[in-house]
Amino acid sequence: MRTLGLLMVGVFACAIGLTLLDTTGVTFTNGILTGLWNAANLLTTLGDFTDFNVKQQVFMFGAMFLFIVIGGYGITQLTGLLSSEEVMAYRENRVAERSLDGLNGHVIVIGFGPLGEQVAARLAAAGTPFVVVESDSELAARAAGLDYLVVEGDASVDDAAVKRARVETADALILAIVEPDRKLSMTLIAHSHNPHLKIITTGLNAHRADLLKRAGATTVVIAEDLVASAMIEQLSTPNHR
Numbered sequence: 001m002r003t004l005g006l007l008m009v010g011v012f013a014c015a016i017g018l019t020l021l022d023t024t025g026v027t028f029t030n031g032i033l034t035g036l037w038n039a040a041n042l043l044t045t046l047g048d049f050t051d052f053n054v055k056q057q058v059f060m061f062g063a064m065f066l067f068i069v070i071g072g073y074g075i076t077q078l079t080g081l082l083s084s085e086e087v088m089a090y091r092e093n094r095v096a097e098r099s100l101d102g103l104n105g106h107v108i109v110i111g112f113g114p115l116g117e118q119v120a121a122r123l124a125a126a127g128t129p130f131v132v133v134e135s136d137s138e139l140a141a142r143a144a145g146l147d148y149l150v151v152e153g154d155a156s157v158d159d160a161a162v163k164r165a166r167v168e169t170a171d172a173l174i175l176a177i178v179e180p181d182r183k184l185s186m187t188l189i190a191h192s193h194n195p196h197l198k199i200i201t202t203g204l205n206a207h208r209a210d211l212l213k214r215a216g217a218t219t220v221v222i223a224e225d226l227v228a229s230a231m232i233e234q235l236s237t238p239n240h241r
Contacts, residue, residue, distance in 0.1 A: 003070065003073060003074035006070045006073070006074075007043065007067075007070055007074075010039075010043075010063070010066050010067055010070055011036065011039040011040065011043060012036075012039075013063075013066075014035065014038070014039035014042065014063045014066075015032055015035030015036040015038070015039045016032070016035065017035070017059050017063070018031075018034070018035035018038055018039070018052075018056055018059065018060075019031035019032050019034070019035045021053070021055045021056045021059055022034075022035075022053075022056070023053055023055075034050055037050070038050060038060075039063070042060070042063060042064065042067060043067055099149055100131065100149065100151075100164070100165065100166050103129065103131075103166050103169065104166075104169045105129070105169070105170070105171045106128075106129040106130055106131060106166070106169075106170050106171065107123055107128055107129070107130040107131075107170065107171060107172045107173070107174060108130070108131050108133060108162065108165045108167060108170050108172070108173040108174070108190075109123070109130055109131070109132050109133070109173075109174050109176055110133050110134075110155055110173065110174065110175045110176060110177055110186055111133075111134060111175065111176040111177035112132050112134040112136075112139040112140065112142065112143045112176075113139065113176065113177070113178070115176040115202075116132065116134075116174075116176035116177070117142075117143075119174055119176050120132055120143065120146075120148055124146075124148070130148070130149070131148075131149045131150070131151060131165045131166070131170075132148050132149065132150045132151070133150075133151045133152075133153065133155050133161050133162065133165050134150065134151075134152060135152070135153060135154035135155075135161075137152065140152040151164045151165045155186050155189065155190075156179075156181075156182040156185045156186050156189075159189045159193065162186075162189060162190055162193060163193070167190055167193045167194050167197065168193055168194050170194065170197060171197075171198060172197065172198040172199070172200065173190050173197055173198070173199050173200070174200045174201070175187065175199070175200070175201035175202070180204060180208060183201050183202075183203075183212065184211060184212060184215055187199055187201065187212055187215040187216050187217050188215045188216060190216070191215065191216025191217075192216075195216075197216075198218045198219075199216055199217045199218050199219075200217070200218060200219045200220075200221070201217050201219075201220055201221070202220065202221045202222070202223055203220040203221070203222050204222070205222065205224075206222065208220075209222060
């Protein structure tokens with residue numbers, strides 16, 4: 001809008017300047033119409049100008065420079081707008097939506113931190129279709145850079161993110177995030193959209209695991225139990241030096 005405003009001001013300033021410098025004795029109204037015609041030709045580069053006197057020619061040099069500056073400003077602003085984070089996120093989501101249309105039986109990975117990235121890598125290696133849902137723009141860009149399908153949004157606040165990830169047709173959802181409250185809210189949201197969805201997450205302890213299961217989680221992995229089991233298994237492993 002600023003660029004259009006500057007162009008309009010430039011056109012009218014050019015028309016008035018050419019009219020004031022006109023020495024043919026035309027009326028002011030006709031002079032303005034002729035000036036607008038010449039200004040429009042200058043702006044659109046059609047070049048169908050009327051005859052200019054010397055002063056008008058000098059004035060047109062300045063007008064040309066003015067329109068070049070305004071055009072450069074407009075291109076700079078438009079380029080910045082099209083490359084903004086909001087527009088880039090919109091483009092990525094549009095690409096993801098087209099790719100997700102008709103997708104069925106996939107896995108939704110919530111979060112692309114260290115755990116989420118490992119989960120996604122294993123799903124990709126196994127050839128399992130999956131979608132990453134991530135609220136952090138940098139992590140979402142990292143996932144997209146690995147050619148994963150990505151939906152950028154916070155699934156714990158707005159269920160639009162899991163809807164775009166086609167939660168209704170998904171087979172499973174893996175919560176690869178750390179925050180306990182977000183896990184609980186995402187479990188409730190996902191389960192409400194798809195009661196048959198397999199929801200896998202981690203829990204701090206047995207009490208938290210019970211809460212998550214009552215919210216709709218299918219499997220809750222307690223990290224301390226896994227570590228303890230792995231350490232005990234090592235007791236039966238021969239000691240190789």
